[in-house]
Amino acid sequence: MVLLASALDPAGPAARDIDDLWRLLLWFGSAVMVLVAVLLVVALRRGHRRALAEPDATETGPDDPQGTGVRPWLAGGGVALPAVGVVVVLVATIFAMRATADAAPDDALVVDVTGHQWWWEVEYPDTGVVTANEVHVPAGEPVTLVLRSSDVIHSFWVPELAGKLDALPDHANRLVIEADEPGAYDGACAEFCGLQHANMAITVVAHEPADFEAWLAEQAQPAVEPSSAAAEEGLELVRAADCARCHTVRGTDADGERGPDLTHLASRRRIAGGALRLDADSLTRWLRDPHEVKEGTSMPDPELSDAEVEALVAYLEGLR
């Protein structure tokens, strides 16, 4: 099945606790639905038969204000059944809340995740690594995500790992996630945040702990030097064109802060908040006209010639 991002297919302890609760809710809810449906059918059949037996009856039964004759219906089905249901569901809810609220240990990895219109900035405060739209974590370990927003309210939701939590402009929220196995877990912004809310994807990539350390060390490095003449020209364009006003490429003098950090752009899976897969064609399309890909994006039209775009793509593709 192509269930890439599914709450029905948990891949971590928090999502699994919720999935257990969901299964209980589903079975319990289905049972109630079936019970009510059966009662409805039985009652309708009885009412129908009574109508056939006495089609002209005008007697409408005694007035029964306190409902004594139907008390089993009202007290049993109307009060007791939902009351029992509520108690069961509430107890299960509170247990699941306690399970999912467990804080990560003090030495757990902390990652700052900041929502922007319409992309995610991901920062590892201990190492100064900054990336975008991907949160890399070691598998099998709890990780604390500190969620914030730089503008409007966003919501961080990777259904296979955990429930969602909002990223607010005036409070930091903490979400603990843990992936059982290495792999990529897709998610999205879940709070409507403006024009391109639909293109604000997030991916959690879990590595074996050793691989994660290697990844982090690699990301901490400055950008690689351009390896070809075209790439060399691309780097010049980053400096000369307006790219550097908004983007950082560590190791060069590009240190803008509005847009995603490009130091290791080519190591990422997607660009433009998930709208495009990262490859040469996508980068070309994006640099020719970002608004054609993602109407309303903050990235201005760079107004480059075809040759310039080609050079820039050559440089960016090398930023592993």
Next chain:
Amino acid sequence: MSDQRTGTGAGDGTAPGPAASTAGGHEELDALWDDPPGLWGRLRAVQNDKVGTRLVLTGFFFLLLGGTVDSFVMRLQLARPEQDIVSPQLYNEMFTNHGSVTMFLVILPIFEGFAILLLPTMLGSREMPFPRLGAFSYWTFLFGGLLYYSATLFQLVPDAGWFAYTPLSLNEFSPDLALDFWVLGLGVAEVGAIAAAVEIIIGILKMRAPGMTLTRMPLYAWAMLVTAFMILFAFTPLIVGSLLLELERGFHMPFFDPDRGGSSLLWQHLFWIFGHPEVYIQFLPATGVVSMVLPVMVRRRIAGYTWMVAALVAIGFLSFGLWAHHMFTVGLPGVVLAFFAAASMVIAIPAGVQIFSWLATIWNGRVRWNTAFLFVVGFLVIFVAGGITGVMVAAVPFDQQAHDSYFVVAHLHYVLIGGVAFPMFAGVHYWFPKFTGRLMDERLGRLSFWLLFLGVNVTFFPMHIVGLLGMPRRVYTYPEEYGWGVYNLISSLGLLLIIPGLGLFVLNLAWSLRRGEEAGNDPWGADTLEWATTSPPAQHGWTVPPIVHSRHPLWDQDDLHRGEPQVERLVHALAEWPLRWRAALVIGTGDARPVEIFRVSGPSIWPLATALGVVGIFASELLKLRWGIVASAVVVVVCALAWNRPDPPPMTRDEELDFERTHGVPVRAYGSLVVPRWGMGLAILFASIFFGSLLLGYFYLRLENPVWPPEGVVEPSLLVAGISTLLVVAGAGSVYGGLRAIREDDTGGLLRGLLAGTAAAAVGGAILVVDLLGLDFGSTDHSYGAIFHTLASASLVVVLFACIMACSTAVYAAKGHYHAYRLSPVDNVSRFWIAAAVLWVLSIGTLYLSPYLT
């Protein structure tokens, strides 16, 4: 389902019930209560059938204009992944419009309008208590809707969702006027919703047939009573929230901007304190309809009437305790989450009582299969499913997955279509014959039911699954690789059932209106009073008001006009001289004994003029014409005064006393003593909720800001607060003194009390204004200043209203209008003054004292 044997309705299996007497000047009364003819007459119309029908039709018109087309286009866009049939901007505008229109401009006016249309006939009275307020409610609703929709003409369509969360809805992220159209247009409509609610509450509590005690009231009336109170308590915080949002957008006063001491979540609290009760505001009238239709269609009294009333009241209360379940993902503390989860789930108990009461009624009944009943059965199935998913999303951890996903879209459409739209369809099929004289066609009706029932399930069921697969709400497109395409395709195909279903329903209405089978008075053999009148009912509803001895008068009573001799003479007197004017009966709230007869106000242009003034205030703000706001406010005050100008009484004092001696019930031809008192009580309740919401905002902001007042702001002057408060309180005392004087028939004392009170309060207000102007902080730098100026200004406005009322009362007092036996307006003015003084003490006290309490 054998129609031949069990019948479809039309008179089968039921002996003809008692009919209403039309003896004694039926035609004359009909003309007396009708609206004047012609265009000018239509603009002045206040008659409840007309106002109610207008509200219903306008709500339906807004639905066709926005609610339906949008949903079709959205489903087209989402049918396949990565389509670009519409732009993201247009998509966002469409779901914003879809939610806003259905929540504010469709369901509410349809139910309020239907209540205004139906209640007087059903309760055995002649009119609603404030026909002009009903007309005002209609005009404000219409103008508000048009103002909101006019955004389309300027290409400034709101696009921040029907919830307009801050900061997305603030200037920084929504810089053009689109959001102002949203706030201001819907704001006008909200005023109309509250006005209609006041009308409905008093109509139900004070204007019923003699003998119809609270425990004999039809469940529909109970449902509307609870609903109308909920509207008052829920829409008022929304109006406060909208006011704050517009003050921030239009006047740069920071309530929600985190950079200037505001809170991004304050809006969510104010919005959902309205927003969750709003769901039950829509649902309760629907259950009221089901509780009327179902017992008649199964020819059996409702099982457990008392239980049902208790369930309605319980839902009304509980619905205010669970707003934060829309905020389970904003990062609230665990204890708060658990509380709101429990409160949200507990509401399953009263809902369960309702469901099982209906099941038991069917169980003991004799089913008549017809379209109205089919829609009731469809309601039971779909609503129970929606209720179960409702309990699921109350489970906090599960909601953290389901929230803002398509699971919630599925849940809310099951609840609102199953729980609200299906009962509406049932109600239309049931009451259509009463108001048109013709039955709706059964074949078309059944076909439309099955198409809608299947269509709704095909469309919305797959959304549960695709939501759990991770599809968020409000996305204009989605990538193919997520595997959501097939579910979305099924959902979109469901529309191929829903569209013809709705089309057949509309066709059925149009066809039946002209060619439907003649219905007669009571085609269903129903139990409630409206079925004893002609179809459609006369303008005055009842020539001789009925006397009620049973919860089901048409089933249990042989004669609708028999009762205690005194009461019997009284109801007959209502059809005769000397009551040949718009006379209506007021009853005791609980015991339903007649307490007075009063003259219901007649057609007037002033409700329309006042509504134009109100819309002028909002439209001026939209155009940033600040002088226009002031000018429109003056128009509102002048029109409201003209609206309430007393007419010369049609009876002399001696005739009144004579009537009271004969019948034992006072006649108040100049105006009721009881009804305006209730009106003023509800107005004061509205003001109190308004100030309560503002104070909630004040303390919320204070808790969010550790430094309060902000650095460098000097604490406000206690001396100013003390002196101005003393003057306002003294003013209220003086006006109360005037009331005591007129009780002794001392007009001079009344005049002195009113004028001295006005003078004192005016000086007190002026002192506060001078102090506000001289404060060392403005309203735009920090939320402290913003809320300070807002609360102080609100207090000043209330005192200004009190002064205007006192002056207008003084003018009539000088003309000798008031006597010991005729002082209702004075009584009300005095009440308003006391309320104004209390609100002043609370808000000015909070503003000036609270900075010292650190």
